[in-house]
Amino acid sequence: xxxxxxxxxxxxxxxxxxxxxxxxxxxxxxxxxxxxxxxxxxxxxxxxxxxxxxxxxxxxxxxxxxxxxxxxxxxxxxxxxxxxxxxxxxxxxxxxxxxxxxxxxxxxxxxxxxxxxxxxxxxxxxxxxxxxxxxxxxxxxxxxxxxxxxxxxxxxx
Amino acid sequence: xxxxxxxxxxxxxxxxxxxxxxxxxxxxxxxxxxxxxxxxxxxxxxxxxxxxxxxxxxxxxxxxxxxxxxxxxxxxxxxxxxxxxxxxxxxxxxxxxxxxxxxxxxxxxxxxxxxxxxxxxxxxxxxxxxxxxxxxxxxxxxxxxxxxxxxxxxxxx
Amino acid sequence: xxxxxxxxxxxxxxxxxxxxxxxxxxxxxxxxxxxxxxxxxxxxxxxxxxxxxxxxxxxxxxxxxxxxxxxxxxxxxxxxxxxxxxxxxxxxxxxxxxxxxxxxxxxxxxxxxxxxxxxxxxxxxxxxxxxxxxxxxxxxxxxxxxxxxxxxxxxxx
Numbered sequence: 001x002x003x004x005x006x007x008x009x010x011x012x013x014x015x016x017x018x019x020x021x022x023x024x025x026x027x028x029x030x031x032x033x034x035x036x037x038x039x040x041x042x043x044x045x046x047x048x049x050x051x052x053x054x055x056x057x058x059x060x061x062x063x064x065x066x067x068x069x070x071x072x073x074x075x076x077x078x079x080x081x082x083x084x085x086x087x088x089x090x091x092x093x094x095x096x097x098x099x100x101x102x103x104x105x106x107x108x109x110x111x112x113x114x115x116x117x118x119x120x121x122x123x124x125x126x127x128x129x130x131x132x133x134x135x136x137x138x139x140x141x142x143x144x145x146x147x148x149x150x151x152x153x154x155x156x157x
Numbered sequence: 158x159x160x161x162x163x164x165x166x167x168x169x170x171x172x173x174x175x176x177x178x179x180x181x182x183x184x185x186x187x188x189x190x191x192x193x194x195x196x197x198x199x200x201x202x203x204x205x206x207x208x209x210x211x212x213x214x215x216x217x218x219x220x221x222x223x224x225x226x227x228x229x230x231x232x233x234x235x236x237x238x239x240x241x242x243x244x245x246x247x248x249x250x251x252x253x254x255x256x257x258x259x260x261x262x263x264x265x266x267x268x269x270x271x272x273x274x275x276x277x278x279x280x281x282x283x284x285x286x287x288x289x290x291x292x293x294x295x296x297x298x299x300x301x302x303x304x305x306x307x308x309x310x311x312x313x314x
Numbered sequence: 315x316x317x318x319x320x321x322x323x324x325x326x327x328x329x330x331x332x333x334x335x336x337x338x339x340x341x342x343x344x345x346x347x348x349x350x351x352x353x354x355x356x357x358x359x360x361x362x363x364x365x366x367x368x369x370x371x372x373x374x375x376x377x378x379x380x381x382x383x384x385x386x387x388x389x390x391x392x393x394x395x396x397x398x399x400x401x402x403x404x405x406x407x408x409x410x411x412x413x414x415x416x417x418x419x420x421x422x423x424x425x426x427x428x429x430x431x432x433x434x435x436x437x438x439x440x441x442x443x444x445x446x447x448x449x450x451x452x453x454x455x456x457x458x459x460x461x462x463x464x465x466x467x468x469x470x471x
Contacts, residue, residue, distance in 0.1 A: 245330075246400070
């Protein structure tokens with residue numbers, strides 16, 4: 001059952017703006033993509049499939065998202081790098097009170113003086129809600145495929 | 158000449174569901190994406206461009222697809238891995254009796270205890286038909302770019 | 315503010331045809347995607363962000379595009395390889411006299427007897443205009459993320 005083309009169009013825009021904010025390093029905007037109450041997780045495929053609770057990142061409110069973004073911009077120390085998101089296979093289903101959205105993603109990392117490499121590939125399992133301000137994430141769960149990530153995930157996926 | 162946005166929407170859904178089935182390891186559903194008569198091939202770019210008949214995989218009926226899926230699930234031995242498809246640049250043209258669809262793809266592989274790598278990139282050259290059950294593949298030809306694939310293609314593309 | 319689904323559909327087609335022409339080596343068609351006056355640049359993220367004028371490639375007219383395509387086909391010497399573009403997160407905004415389009419891209423390269431690798435990832439920052447012949451690029455600026463590119467960019471992005 002397909003969603004209407006216009007809704008797909010809106011969702012494509014949401015995911016594009018989200019990726020653009022992260023790839024541009026505009027972390028101060030990150031929490032604006034969410035609506036309270038919210039949940040953001042980065043979890044390995046292995047843990048996700050076994051329904052294990054351990055996450056690499058877990059934020060349960062917009063305050064926690066803002067706190068994390070601030071740490072990223074003011075506290076954390078890491079070398080310069082560029083991230084580039086590609087997203088594909090967006091699928092949406094209208095559910096009670098939200099739109100369930102799944103999509104595949106890959107993030108490519110370019111470290112200074114190194115060639116571009118695959119940082120991580122995986123799947124978004126999200127819940128999107130319509131608010132007065134537009135579409136927002138109620139939940140964003142980033143399930144990454146590899147148990148091993150080169151270097152570290154210095155920013156949100 | 159663009160196809161209507163609604164048809165693109167339906168095709169995006171078909172390709173997303175197909176990728177999702179493969180990436181989730183739901184190989185028992187693989188043949189459901191095809192409609193008899195059907196043809197599935199994985200062929201190198203080199204052979205495709207020279208119109209050489211040799212394929213890495215060739216299935217000429219849904220029975221052959223089911224047989225292959227069963228072998229994959231019950232017989233073949235290979236280490237645990239995750240696959241993740243990204244597809245892009247979907248182009249569709251209405252032809253006599255089918256919709257011709259082309260798209261670019263890349264598959265990322267995550268082996269246990271290794272970082273994610275590019276497994277294969279290439280192009281789908283497909284024929285899609287509308288059946289009572291929805292859109293189905295009449296033909297799916299996966300043309301991969303590299304003569305050399307790391308490890309092996311343990312699953313369909 | 316989303317663009318209409320039908321315009322997104324047309325733009326997706328433009329980017330798919332463009333990628334297809336390059337990946338197929340049909341460089342003689344490259345300039346057909348542009349409308350005079352036109353600008354084509356390949357520039358590093360570092361230079362782009364500092365607004366530095368240095369580009370890896372800069373063509374300021376369709377004549378320069380044709381000249382470059384001809385050089386690529388007749389003069390330049392390089393080993394056989396396949397390129398495959400993936401594009402994602404296309405965002406369009408209607409501006410005065412053109413449509414501003416941004417999209418993320420990655421190009422995968424397969425050299426003879428080597429596995430497929432990430433060649434380059436980055437962002438298109440384009441201006442598209444509607445002409446009698448269809449949508450055409452007024453400007454195409456390809457901003458690549460990594461200062462270091464493996465081998466060389468033998469063809470346009």
